[in-house]
Amino acid sequence: MQSTLPTLIEPRRHGDARGWFTEVYNEATFAERGITCRFVQDNHSMSAPRFTLRGLHFQRQPHGQDKLVRCIRGRIFDVAVDVRKGSPTYGQYVGAELTAENGHQLFVPVGFAHGFLTLEEDCEVTYKVSSLYAPDCDGGVRWDSCGIDWPMPASTVPELSPKDVKLPTLADFDSPFPYDGSPLAPLA
Numbered sequence: 376m377q378s379t380l381p382t383l384i385e386p387r388r389h390g391d392a393r394g395w396f397t398e399v400y401n402e403a404t405f406a407e408r409g410i411t412c413r414f415v416q417d418n419h420s421m422s423a424p425r426f427t428l429r430g431l432h433f434q435r436q437p438h439g440q441d442k443l444v445r446c447i448r449g450r451i452f453d454v455a456v457d458v459r460k461g462s463p464t465y466g467q468y469v470g471a472e473l474t475a476e477n478g479h480q481l482f483v484p485v486g487f488a489h490g491f492l493t494l495e496e497d498c499e500v501t502y503k504v505s506s507l508y509a510p511d512c513d514g515g516v517r518w519d520s521c522g523i524d525w526p527m528p529a530s531t532v533p534e535l536s537p538k539d540v541k542l543p544t545l546a547d548f549d550s551p552f553p554y555d556g557s558p559l560a561p562l563a
């Protein structure tokens with residue numbers, strides 16, 4: 376059964392005198408965590424300025440994307456916001472620090488807006504998605520409209536794309552995503 380809630384994955388690193396080895400994706404072990412979607416595209420972004428904020432994004436159906444996110448250079452604060460219409464946890468979020476050092480990953484299912492804030496310069500993020508890029512179905516809500524406690528000094532204005540500056544606020548947004556009966560739970 377596909378997990379419909381954000382999930383933190385902490386892949387094991389096998390260390391030896393040379394360094395370490397880890398499986399960043401394994402169909403069988405990820406299925407044990409409820410991640411059974413079929414990923415069809417891998418993405419990779421680099422953000423140069425510290426406190427770059429990409430998000431909060433989703434793709435509308437029929438091109439909704441489950442995402443499996445990891446940071447391969449630097450550190451990010453990665454966030455998933457519940458935007459499932461009728462959810463008792465609508466507008467609430469979970470967040471995790473994903474770093475090249477900890478190797479942690481965040482699974483962000485369809486029904487959640489995704490975004491991240493870089494905590495260092497020159498951060499690189501890679502993520503698998505379960506639906507191909509469909510720009511006509513691109514959607515999102517403003518980063519500062521969901522009560523997210525972004526880990527940056529209060530006066531900081533993050534680096535945003537012109538597109539993200541113009542996103543609607545959560546209050547002005549009419550969600551296209553149905554609620555499946557599972558309220559948002561803290562990341563295990």
Ligand SMILES: Cc1cn([C@H]2C[C@H](O)[C@@H](COP(=O)(O)OP(=O)(O)O[C@H]3O[C@H](C)C(=O)[C@H](O)[C@H]3O)O2)c(=O)[nH]c1=O
Pocket residue numbers: 418420429430432433442489490491507508536538
């Ligand atoms: C998402 C995407 C973008 N692009 C092109 C379109 C633009 O020319 C350029 C940058 O796109 P955008 O500004 O939408 O990239 P981000 O702001 O990093 O958006 C992504 O970052 C947040 C955190 C997400 O969760 C989404 O995956 C995605 O929306 O890459 C593609 O060619 N394919 C793609 O799948």
